[in-house]
Amino acid sequence: MALVVDGKKLAQEILEEVRSEISAIKKKVRLASVLVGSNSASISFLKEKERACELAGIDFRLYRFPENITTSQLRARLAEIVHLPQNTGVILQLPLAEHLNTQYLLNAITPQKDVDCLSEGSLGAFIVGRHKILPPPVAALKFICEKFGITTIGKLTVVIGAGRLVGKPIAAWLMQQETNVVSLNEHTKNIGEFTRRADIIVSGVGQPHIIRPDMVREGVVVFDFGFSKQDEKIVGDVEFDEVSEKASLITPVPGGLGPLTVTFLVKNLLTLASTPKR
Amino acid sequence: MALVVDGKKLAQEILEEVRSEISAIKKKVRLASVLVGSNSASISFLKEKERACELAGIDFRLYRFPENITTSQLRARLAEIVHLPQNTGVILQLPLAEHLNTQYLLNAITPQKDVDCLSEGSLGAFIVGRHKILPPPVAALKFICEKFGITTIGKLTVVIGAGRLVGKPIAAWLMQQETNVVSLNEHTKNIGEFTRRADIIVSGVGQPHIIRPDMVREGVVVFDFGFSKQDEKIVGDVEFDEVSEKASLITPVPGGLGPLTVTFLVKNLLTLASTPKR
Numbered sequence: 001m002a003l004v005v006d007g008k009k010l011a012q013e014i015l016e017e018v019r020s021e022i023s024a025i026k027k028k029v030r031l032a033s034v035l036v037g038s039n040s041a042s043i044s045f046l047k048e049k050e051r052a053c054e055l056a057g058i059d060f061r062l063y064r065f066p067e068n069i070t071t072s073q074l075r076a077r078l079a080e081i082v083h084l085p086q087n088t089g090v091i092l093q094l095p096l097a098e099h100l101n102t103q104y105l106l107n108a109i110t111p112q113k114d115v116d117c118l119s120e121g122s123l124g125a126f127i128v129g130r131h132k133i134l135p136p137p138v139a140a141l142k143f144i145c146e147k148f149g150i151t152t153i154g155k156l157t158v159v160i161g162a163g164r165l166v167g168k169p170i171a172a173w174l175m176q177q178e179t180n181v182v183s184l185n186e187h188t189k190n191i192g193e194f195t196r197r198a199d200i201i202v203s204g205v206g207q208p209h210i211i212r213p214d215m216v217r218e219g220v221v222v223f224d225f226g227f228s229k230q231d232e233k234i235v236g237d238v239e240f241d242e243v244s245e246k247a248s249l250i251t252p253v254p255g256g257l258g259p260l261t262v263t264f265l266v267k268n269l270l271t272l273a274s275t276p277k278r
Numbered sequence: 279m280a281l282v283v284d285g286k287k288l289a290q291e292i293l294e295e296v297r298s299e300i301s302a303i304k305k306k307v308r309l310a311s312v313l314v315g316s317n318s319a320s321i322s323f324l325k326e327k328e329r330a331c332e333l334a335g336i337d338f339r340l341y342r343f344p345e346n347i348t349t350s351q352l353r354a355r356l357a358e359i360v361h362l363p364q365n366t367g368v369i370l371q372l373p374l375a376e377h378l379n380t381q382y383l384l385n386a387i388t389p390q391k392d393v394d395c396l397s398e399g400s401l402g403a404f405i406v407g408r409h410k411i412l413p414p415p416v417a418a419l420k421f422i423c424e425k426f427g428i429t430t431i432g433k434l435t436v437v438i439g440a441g442r443l444v445g446k447p448i449a450a451w452l453m454q455q456e457t458n459v460v461s462l463n464e465h466t467k468n469i470g471e472f473t474r475r476a477d478i479i480v481s482g483v484g485q486p487h488i489i490r491p492d493m494v495r496e497g498v499v500v501f502d503f504g505f506s507k508q509d510e511k512i513v514g515d516v517e518f519d520e521v522s523e524k525a526s527l528i529t530p531v532p533g534g535l536g537p538l539t540v541t542f543l544v545k546n547l548l549t550l551a552s553t554p555k556r
Contacts, residue, residue, distance in 0.1 A: 124402025
């Protein structure tokens with residue numbers, strides 16, 4: 001039976017530490033969140049971020065724009081939001097509508113305020129291992145590895161999904177850790193062929209139950225970043241009940257990596273806010 | 279029997295195209311090369327770069343510094359070299375001595391002149407797919423794929439070696455191409471387990487003959503970035519004679535990816551020099 005990571009409890013502990021550090025630096029800290037349109041999943045993710053900010057004693061300000069805003073209009077508004085000194089950190093809630101140039105818009109957030117670590121400048125510093133912060137999903141994964149003594153060096157890690165938010169940054173970070181990394185995507189025909197050999201599986205696809213018990217080996221470590229709805233229930237990418245019987249450690253959905261990822265977003269805000277400007 | 283890529287001939291053709299484009303833009307173009315110490319491999323790589331510049335009608339200027347220069351001294355000199363308008367492109371020949379902070383030094387090269395695409399700024403733009411140039415080894419690989427109709431989407435590509443110059447940028451680029459990527463490193467115990475399933479193998483280790491014929495399947499495509507000396511002969515990572523009998527396409531060493539990589543360094547210089555400043 002696997003150790004099931006209680007992400008909610010760990011998140012709360014870290015947020016309390018952040019709260020006391022925030023009050024120690026005696027500086028007003030505010031997370032500015034930019035939402036375009038009214039995607040219900042985006043709204044509920046932002047609610048989680050607002051709640052985490054509250055727990056950490058951080059102001060939260062939501063900027064909303066209509067779905068039909070153009071890239072150049074939004075880029076101009078983002079630049080204003082980023083340059084306001086009250087906004088110590090800025091996030092642009094993804095995904096954006098098809099007609100918007102996502103990366104160009106993310107690049108409007110300067111690395112000093114880019115708590116999600118998604119701009120070109122932040123990613124460059126991250127990729128060479130010289131950034132002060134990590135992308136929140138990477139920070140959450142690293143935290144669990146350190147907390148529970150999971151070493152990555154020389155291991156075989158299979159990363160399912162190659163998206164901007166999870167798969168790509170996780171794979172890039174694992175390569176820095178001298179792990180053997182297998183990066184799979186939606187074109188992979190036989191995921192099980194790889195996952196059955198894996199010491200560590202990281203999934204960030206958002207399709208219910210693509211990782212079944214026959215696809216993993218005894219003692220595997222499973223990180224589930226998946227998040228989807230099935231029969232009105234929130235589920236991850238992993239068939240939790242059966243896979244957890246074979247795994248040595250597993251993160252549940254909900255209550256696993258989700259709350260920890262939000263927590264490290266907030267912690268990044270503290271790190272950047274307390275670093276003197278270059 | 280494999281198609282053997284004649285990198286030398288292809289390189290010459292591309293350099294002649296670059297030569298006519300350079301004369302068309304009517305602008306003096308110069309590659310500034312920075313060499314620290316007197317590593318003989320570094321000196322011979324720089325000679326290759328100088329020769330390619332000559333063929334393309336580009337000035338070449340070598341700046342040499344003693345082995346015992348400090349990071350801050352070298353960073354200051356690099357900044358001067360980069361800011362000279364005559365130097366349209368700047369490279370820092372790697373590897374550097376242990377006591378030097380390689381990435382910090384590479385970051386002194388502004389993206390507009392960073393033809394090797396190794397600074398944080400260049401890598402950030404590359405990683406999100408928004409750069410005007412590609413790291414030269416990536417450009418060489420992409421060129422061969424396009425020239426010989428090799429598609430990467432949905433394929434299984436095994437990348438051996440996770441270094442700064444070859445393995446990391448190649449793996450990052452392949453992930454953008456929706457390939458399934460396996461990144462292996464010096465801690466991998468059983469490389470053959472992965473290479474035997476591979477549609478495409480990319481090796482950038484620099485150890486003679488680590489890829490043997492029993493480790494590949496019929497029809498595989500093999501890219502050999504390896505470069506080492508064995509009995510005074512230059513050899514790649516692949517046992518060329520036997521592996522080429524099974525492969526559908528293979529790059530030899532010498533005369534394969536080496537000349538093409540140098541060529542795309544020179545082509546990057548043209549691309550950056552003919553792009554208006556942002």
